[in-house]
Amino acid sequence: MKWRKIEYPLKTFFVKFNNIFNLKSLFKEKNKGDLTFELVCAAIASSILIILALMFIMIIKEAWLSITTYGIEFIFGTEWIPYSLGNEKPVFSALPLIWGTLVTSTIALLISVPISLGVALALSEFSGKRFNYVVSALVELLAAIPSVVYGLWGIFILIPFLKSHVYPFLQQVFYFLPFFQGRIHGPSVMTGSIVLSIMILPTIAAVMRDVFSSVPKSQREAIISLGATRWETAKLVIQYSKIGVIGAIMLGLGRAVGETMAITMVIGNSFNLFTSLFEPGYTLSSIIANEFTEASSPPEYLSALMEIGLILLILALVINSIAQVVVRYYSKRVSR
């Protein structure tokens, strides 16, 4: 009987599969209606997984042409020529973009982390409940303003201000540093970094504030009873929640890397491995936003943009995953 021959290996396969993934534990409901409901909910919940997988598949498919044409040179090259000059083929590469993303994110963190620390401490340690509630709402409003609005504000208000009052001053004082030299452009890497820092500040500050607020009262009382000042008590709070603070910073970095519109509008959009912060620059996200609609031909153009999207996706996923791991680890330690 042929059926017997198939049945036995099938059964063993399912049992083995079940044992590996422990599927039985997923479905503990005995009642039919409950089982159906659980299956339906699980299926819907798995959509996020499917979306992520599809995203990778789609992007890799579209980027495949570029990946195979340019290979590893793509990541280290510095040329962007979207057309054919005579016999020369178009060239695309990503190093200045990766450089731009990293530099803007780093400077944004350097600016916003200290300020966020101050904001979080002022709200959780140095002020009363009412003040905390009202002002926290204001800080959250900062996060509610859309990226494109910050871009618009950046173009028409921030850039003129920086160009006439701040940048010349910076150049005078720090003339010896290579990244403040050269001609000052309004739309520049520095402007992009500053706008970025404004946008990630509410995220970092809110997480830090929550982290500080959840430090147990007993710790604070213990050090106050030794005669500590308010600032010294705050230092203890920070030390106790160090890991949570790192989580907040990583979350900010994750957002910084993915930010698109505001940066595109103020960074100058110039494909250039810049040395001075006053030069215009480009980031992984802003090149896609800026050049996507023009990339109809040659086919390598669009594909290169897709490969950049892939790099951006991987970068963002890695940073955000690390951030989530740090945040989860901290929550576990605190609840011990």
Add this chain to the structure above:
Amino acid sequence: MEELKIMTLEESMEKRKPKIKIENLNAWFGNSHILKNISLEIPEKSITAIIGPSGCGKTTLLRCLNRMHELTPNAKVSGKVIIDGENIYDNNVDPVLIRRKIGMVFQRPIPFPTMSIYDNVAIGLKLNGVKDHKTINTIVKKCLELSHLWNEVKNRLNESPLTLSGGQQQRLCIARALAVGPEILLMDEPTSALDPLATVKIEKLIRELKKDYTIVIVTHNMQQALRVSDYVAFLYLGELIEFGESKEIFSNPKHPLTKNYLHGKFS
């Protein structure tokens, strides 16, 4: 309710001067009037236990002595607490300075988890500006010896305090409080979170400490009060009902409420 102040106060006070004079102390939390007109003198270099049913204000009284009560939102205090001739509630007195002169040990051991055992004891000194390593070393060692913890931790001073048992952690907290050189120690039910063996060790420690320190201990355990204290203050619903030498109070309470409490009629 009539208050019968016990006159044995003067008799026992012959030997000891008052370290802390509490005069007409009142404390509120929001609208509840928690401490009502408490007047009390705590003798020096002895152990005074504050006993009474739960919720009668024992912990609040203790926290008023080092100006910790006012840190709670909606808390208010009036009256005087005079330590060494100085009213700590005076307008121009800085509470931070007061707290350094008074040590506090809490109900549950609260070591600082991000610091080593050594640093936990040294933190008070470092905060207050003592920088000389040798001085800090000496004081840390002395305090750990005083708390009977030195021999158990001398080889692992750099480890995390979370590796210590509950009783050891509480002794660490006592050492930490001693390090800044207070003359008064306030203890809020210091053994209620510990097992009987650890409790015995700490009670022994407290009895030794009274040679040099004025100790005020809140406890809901009457046997402990009997074992450990020289003087007892009985609080009921925020009022001081009776105060005197423990031997007297426990064998011969004068006030009916005290009698009822000691005989277990309410807790």
Add this chain to the structure above:
Amino acid sequence: MLIADSIKERMNREYKVRKLKSKVMITCSFLALILALIPLFSVLIEVILRGAPVISISFLVKRIPPMGQPGGGIGPAIQGTLIIIALTSLIGVPIGVFSGIYLAEYDDNWFASMIRFISDVMTNIPSIVAGIFGWATIVLTIGWSVIAGAVALAILMIPVITRTTEEIIRMVPDEIREAALALGLPKWKVTLNIVLNNAKKGIATGVLLALARIAGETAPLLLTILGSRFWIRSLTEPATALPLIIFNFSQSPYSSVDWPRAWGATFVLILMVLVINIIVRYLTREKY
């Protein structure tokens, strides 16, 4: 053992310095707070000053003229934003809410933990990548369309709603579930009818907040709805929306005509976003 008097002297001297340091640092924190809020006020003030004068009934309802041509309005952009928000919610809310129910009610296994982790990571995904997804799936099959835009935005919306729904449902007290189960109701009825009812308000506020965020997203739209000047007649055609049109106007060389329009559109968008945020704040205020 009491501390030597010389050490006490030392501590007393230090004390003045420490007190001063504390005051200085506290002042610095509040200065940081002020510094952080300056951009907020600057943006709001500028939007009002530059955008409000542009607003009129005709601005809100007329169709979009070509770049540089005066007159007309941003009607199709407002229509676009409203339609896209609605369509995105249609896709994103059911998926997000049921995912949240799954994570809250059927938790203790590795699958739920994994889904939760992925959702948390996806809440911070770069919006332009969501746009790429919308382009690669819908635009390449159907073409530049409103549907593509809604799909791209739904990807941004789903993880956020999943997590807020999960949090809210977890807050429903167990006693309510147990009371219902004790009446003999199956778990799925308890969840759908009773637990969900209790969590309605929280879930609604979560959705509103997600909507406010989606309304302002531009990058995904750049790659999906392409932009258009005309009223939307079909969901499978290109369209425009408020954030997109703000971006377009800002890049226009016809500064005197188009730039004020950008501010006007910004005014409308900000108003929409702020109103939603304030409503949510009001609904979730703590009763003192």
